[in-house]
Amino acid sequence: MKPATRVVRAGLPAPQQSAPYLPGPTFAAPYHAAGEPASAPYNYGRLHNPTWTLFEQALTELEGGTALVFASGMAAIAAVFGAVLRPGDKVVLPSDSYYLARVLANGYFTQMGVQVVMSPTANNSQLEHLDGAKLLWLETPSNPGLDVCDIAAICEAAHAQGVLVAVDNTTATPLGQQPLALGADFSVASDTKALTGHSDLILGHVAVREPALMDGIRMWRNQIGAVPGPMEVWLAHRSLATLHLRLERQCASALAIAHFLAAHPVVTDVRYPGLPQHPAYELAARQMTYFGTIVSFTLADEATAQRFLSASKLIYEATSFGSLHSTAERRARWGGDLVAAGFIRMNVGCEDVDDLLADLEQALG
Ligand SMILES: *Cc1c(COP(=O)(O)O)cnc(C)c1O
Numbered sequence: 305m306k307p308a309t310r311v312v313r314a315g316l317p318a319p320q321q322s323a324p325y326l327p328g329p330t331f332a333a334p335y336h337a338a339g340e341p342a343s344a345p346y347n348y349g350r351l352h353n354p355t356w357t358l359f360e361q362a363l364t365e366l367e368g369g370t371a372l373v374f375a376s377g378m379a380a381i382a383a384v385f386g387a388v389l390r391p392g393d394k395v396v397l398p399s400d401s402y403y404l405a406r407v408l409a410n411g412y413f414t415q416m417g418v419q420v421v422m423s424p425t426a427n428n429s430q431l432e433h434l435d436g437a438k439l440l441w442l443e444t445p446s447n448p449g450l451d452v453c454d455i456a457a458i459c460e461a462a463h464a465q466g467v468l469v470a471v472d473n474t475t476a477t478p479l480g481q482q483p484l485a486l487g488a489d490f491s492v493a494s495d496t497k498a499l500t501g502h503s504d505l506i507l508g509h510v511a512v513r514e515p516a517l518m519d520g521i522r523m524w525r526n527q528i529g530a531v532p533g534p535m536e537v538w539l540a541h542r543s544l545a546t547l548h549l550r551l552e553r554q555c556a557s558a559l560a561i562a563h564f565l566a567a568h569p570v571v572t573d574v575r576y577p578g579l580p581q582h583p584a585y586e587l588a589a590r591q592m593t594y595f596g597t598i599v600s601f602t603l604a605d606e607a608t609a610q611r612f613l614s615a616s617k618l619i620y621e622a623t624s625f626g627s628l629h630s631t632a633e634r635r636a637r638w639g640g641d642l643v644a645a646g647f648i649r650m651n652v653g654c655e656d657v658d659d660l661l662a663d664l665e666q667a668l669g
Contacts (some may be wrong), residue, residue, distance in 0.1 A: 377494020422621025
């Protein structure tokens with residue numbers, strides 16, 4: 305089955321007379337569970353929920369490996385760190401990865417005796433630090449710089465040295481890139497972003513290549529309790545069905561906007577993995593089926609960037625990305641990322657691309 309078909313049907317139960325296609329959310333803390341606990345597949349709401357089960361089935365189908373849902377992308381990241389890393393272990397992180405993943409590793413996990421080494425995503429430079437590592441963390445394309453590394457080549461080298469590999473696949477989604485098929489042990493994502501795409505919920509997941517790796521992740525979720533509410537998960541499942549449609553529109557528009565910005569005189573350093581002038585374009589074209597919804601670019605300075613954001617009529621000034629609403633922000637306002645003061649991260653939404661181009665033209669003017 306083609307991805308567009310799979311995503312529409314992912315996780316839906318077999319047809320049953322008079323049942324809805326996607327059963328509504330199940331709200332339960334304890335469930336009726338008399339006698340032997342094993343005789344009740346659902347007994348307590350922190351451990352399992354039928355609404356999670358269907359969404360996890362959908363993610364498992366799309367990722368190509370067992371998936372578990374978490375209350376947020378950070379909860380999913382923390383689960384992999386927490387299940388894998390022990391005092392004395394070494395973890396290699398991208399120095400340009402999602403800011404809070406670095407904060408968690410450099411803060412809590414360093415204090416607990418884990419050695420954290422960082423190296424940029426570009427040029428597969430993390431490979432230089434594999435020696436003695438327990439876990440290699442990749443994020444490609446990286447957020448917000450959109451650098452790309454070679455997942456298959458890195459996994460092969462890491463596995464030869466007994467190093468586990470996790471990929472933060474948030475920017476790509478499983479329709480854009482398949483980390484487990486490329487050899488990764490863990491595929492991790494914030495489903496707050498493009499996977500659900502409606503700017504109305506916080507969610508994350510972990511998927512694994514070897515089912516045994518899920519034991520530690522599941523134990524972590526049961527004990528830490530970073531579980532999502534059934535309503536969020538049901539909304540996520542409903543939104544997932546349009547992921548292919550949304551990516552088709554958003555990524556085509558993102559490419560058109562990247563070309564437009566690259567030719568614009570006041571814009572520099574346009575970054576989009578689908579632009580032939582991107583330093584890793586050929587790798588991205590081989591590794592990805594969609595180049596994503598984010599375009600990054602730089603304006604002269606902070607004041608110019610803020611003027612651009614205020615002048616835009618269609619692009620919301622807001623953080624996050626992946627949504628069907630176009631948004632942009634001056635990334636340096638947060639600190640934490642090594643970007644220029646005029647660096648803009650734009651998320652290209654589902655609006656008509658002609659309207660977006662016209663708005664960009666007037667706002668840049
Ligand atoms: C947003 C984001 C996260 C964190 O996800 P939350 O759902 O906000 O907890 C992790 N990784 C990347 C790449 C992200 O963009």
